[in-house]
Amino acid sequence: xxxxxxxxxxxxxxxxxxxxxxxxxxxxxxxxxxxxxxxxxxxxxxxxxxxxxxxxxxxxxxxxxxxxxxxxxxxxxxxxxxxxxxxxxxxxxxxxxxxxxxxxxxxxxxxxxxxxxxxxxxxxxxxxxxxxxxxxxxxxxxxxxxxxxxxxxxxxxxxxxxxxxxxxxxxxxxxxxxxxxxxxxxxxxxxxxxxxxxxxxxxxxxxxxxxxxxxxxxxxxxxxxxxxxxxxxxxxxxxxxxxxxxxxxxxxxxxxxxxxx
Amino acid sequence: xxxxxxxxxxxxxxxxxxxxxxxxxxxxxxxxxxxxxxxxxxxxxxxxxxxxxxxxxxxxxxxxxxxxxxxxxxxxxxxxxxxxxxxxxxxxxxxxxxxxxxxxxxxxxxxxxxxxxxxxxxxxxxxxxxxxxxxxxxxxxxxxxxxxxxxxxxxxxxxxxxxxxxxxxxxxxxxxxxxxxxxxxxxxxxxxxxxxxxxxxxxxxxxxxxxxxxxxxxxxxxxxxxxxxxxxxxxxxxxxxxxxxxxxxxxxxxxxxxxxx
Numbered sequence: 001x002x003x004x005x006x007x008x009x010x011x012x013x014x015x016x017x018x019x020x021x022x023x024x025x026x027x028x029x030x031x032x033x034x035x036x037x038x039x040x041x042x043x044x045x046x047x048x049x050x051x052x053x054x055x056x057x058x059x060x061x062x063x064x065x066x067x068x069x070x071x072x073x074x075x076x077x078x079x080x081x082x083x084x085x086x087x088x089x090x091x092x093x094x095x096x097x098x099x100x101x102x103x104x105x106x107x108x109x110x111x112x113x114x115x116x117x118x119x120x121x122x123x124x125x126x127x128x129x130x131x132x133x134x135x136x137x138x139x140x141x142x143x144x145x146x147x148x149x150x151x152x153x154x155x156x157x158x159x160x161x162x163x164x165x166x167x168x169x170x171x172x173x174x175x176x177x178x179x180x181x182x183x184x185x186x187x188x189x190x191x192x193x194x195x196x197x198x199x200x201x202x203x204x205x206x207x208x209x210x211x212x213x214x215x216x217x218x219x220x221x222x223x224x225x226x227x228x229x230x231x232x233x234x235x236x237x238x239x240x241x242x243x244x245x246x247x248x249x250x251x252x253x254x255x256x257x258x259x260x261x
Numbered sequence: 262x263x264x265x266x267x268x269x270x271x272x273x274x275x276x277x278x279x280x281x282x283x284x285x286x287x288x289x290x291x292x293x294x295x296x297x298x299x300x301x302x303x304x305x306x307x308x309x310x311x312x313x314x315x316x317x318x319x320x321x322x323x324x325x326x327x328x329x330x331x332x333x334x335x336x337x338x339x340x341x342x343x344x345x346x347x348x349x350x351x352x353x354x355x356x357x358x359x360x361x362x363x364x365x366x367x368x369x370x371x372x373x374x375x376x377x378x379x380x381x382x383x384x385x386x387x388x389x390x391x392x393x394x395x396x397x398x399x400x401x402x403x404x405x406x407x408x409x410x411x412x413x414x415x416x417x418x419x420x421x422x423x424x425x426x427x428x429x430x431x432x433x434x435x436x437x438x439x440x441x442x443x444x445x446x447x448x449x450x451x452x453x454x455x456x457x458x459x460x461x462x463x464x465x466x467x468x469x470x471x472x473x474x475x476x477x478x479x480x481x482x483x484x485x486x487x488x489x490x491x492x493x494x495x496x497x498x499x500x501x502x503x504x505x506x507x508x509x510x511x512x513x514x515x516x517x518x519x520x521x522x
Contacts, residue, residue: 010385010386010387011386012386012387012389058387083382083383086383088384088386088389089386089389090386091383091384091385091386092383121344122344122347122352122353123349123352124271124352125271125272125273125349125350125351125352126271126273126319126391128273128349128350130387
């Protein structure tokens with residue numbers, strides 16, 4: 001008898017070697033699995049994540065599920081129990097018991113990633129682990145106009161690190177937004193997509209910054225998409241600016257469906 | 262021939278063993294002195310700070326001065342040169358050349374410290390190095406009323422760790438403010454004083470939290486001040502919530518002179 005828990009969590013990725021368990025490395029998945037194994041006094045509990053995040057990448061709304069053996073624990077007590085034994089760079093936010101047909105990866109309808117870029121010449125010491133860095137002039141409106149060319153259903157082969165095992169690289173981009181936080185002197189990029197390929201957000205941000213800086217024409221995106229060639233965008237923005245912001249399990253809300261506009 | 266520079270800087274204190282140079286420890290002063298010695302190709306340059314901050318304590322507006330040997334460098338070039346060789350947890354904000362009669366510690370008219378306290382049961386992973394923690398109920402208005410009893414010229418012996426070398430513990434508290442940041446679920450304490458004793462802000466915050474939580478009567482402060490006895494307040498809030506916010510070299514602005522109201 002096991003009980004399936006779906007839990008939402010935040011983590012500061014800068015001291016983790018990514019989400020996925022790896023022998024000898026401190027990872028988010030490995031840390032949670034070790035905590036659960038402690039709670040069950042040795043029974044191994046496997047954690048499934050909605051997706052992996054790389055070393056240095058953060059989460060505000062990562063989602064996991066796991067099957068807890070033995071007596072059913074109320075979800076709010078599971079939340080409290082796990083938070084009590086987590087290191088301070090992981091915090092669970094929500095907990096619910098779900099049917100065993102629920103799968104955190106297969107049931108996800110889309111994901112929201114946010115990327116923050118500091119435009120300061122020298123990055124604020126308090127942001128060095130929590131932003132990318134682009135100390136060059138950028139034209140916000142140019143990036144905003146160009147970003148709309150990403151919306152829709154496309155083959156995103158040009159925007160993923162080569163060598164991945166996933167063959168089908170067609171995804172639907174529902175929403176892209178670029179804004180400036182003037183107080184922080186940061187750009188904030190938001191992407192909601194049916195699924196993200198390896199390094200996709202970081203490559204997209206690097207390309208949009210090149211457009212903003214005038215190194216690449218404003219109307220270059222349709223050409224790059226059509227090329228299906230990673231060599232078209234050689235840069236990848238730093239891991240430190242990337243946050244897994246939210247995972248959608250219901251339909252994507254209408255206000256984020258730019259592809260239907 | 263040397264030139265005296267006055268420079269304002271921010272630092273993230275969580276990976277420093279405090280401000281003051283100590284053999285074998287990573288400190289802010291030691292890091293800056295090592296950088297300046299590199300710039301002068303080996304001539305030792307000593308850095309004076311407006312005051313020390315402890316291990317884990319941060320600064321948004323620490324001020325230092327030093328005498329740079331050799332040719333005069335324009336202040337904005339000094340700023341750029343130092344930032345270029347600083348580790349990412351120190352950032353210089355302002356630079357000016359001052360007369361040799363200026364001394365960063367003796368000329369300071371007052372200092373502003375800010376203390377942030379997370380009220381979350383489990384602290385946000387992104388704030389764990391940048392806030393103290395008090396997961397108990399607090400009455401904000403009680404703390405605000407009590408805090409006013411700190412304003413004025415008092416002997417602050419009850420609010421400093423014993424064993425300090427400074428005999429005269431009379432200081433003038435110009436301004437105390439307690440507010441709540443609802444978005445962050447944090448309390449923010451601001452103190453502007455003619456000078457701070459060792460651990461003074463962290464002890465004051467611990468006492469105000471006890472008043473807010475009802476563990477100590479709201480009108481206890483005059484009694485504690487009069488007692489001149491550190492045993493009256495045994496708690497000290499954590500270093501992580503403390504920020505040296507600003508150092509005043511001109512007169513304290515009228516709007517921060519609650520002692521004159």
